[in-house]
Amino acid sequence: MSAPSSQPASVGPMRRIAAAMEAGITARTALAEHTGLDPEMVDAVLDRMVQLGMVSAETLGGACADGGCGGCSARAVCGGAPGADAPARRGPVLLTLRRLPPGR
Incomplete structure (x- = not known):
């Protein structure tokens, strides 16, 4: 796992997450x-x-199995685990950081 970001707290959360994704950090827990x-x-x-x-x-x-989250290795991080708020989507989701034009 990578070391926590050395960015100052004054850098907003969106920029911190974008920088982490650019550095190759992809899992939600790892981003946190x-x-x-x-x-x-x-x-x-x-x-x-x-x-x-x-x-x-x-x-x-290969979204969630019919049997639910019981045997799923991602149950703690996907949001589909019992007791979690019901997600709009179930199963793994690939998030890809897009390159935006300068000035946006």
């Missing part, structure tokens, strides 16, 4: 650890980045 942000904040920022077109989200094949 690297940026020092709460996992809930990471989720909110990623959702906003998708809305703004900064990140694309693609549901991957």
Whole structure:
């Protein structure tokens, strides 16, 4: 796992997450650890980045099994685990940071 970001706290969460993704950090939990942000904040920022077109989200094949989350190795991080808020989508999602034109 990578060391926490050395960026100052004055750098906003969106820039911190974008920098971490550019550095190759892809898992939600790893983004939280690297940026020092709460996992809930990471989720909110990623959702906003998708809305703004900064990140694309693609549901991957092989979504959740019919039996539910019980035997799934990603159950703790995907949001589909019992007790979690019901996600709009289930299963793994690929998030890709997009290159934006300068000035945006």
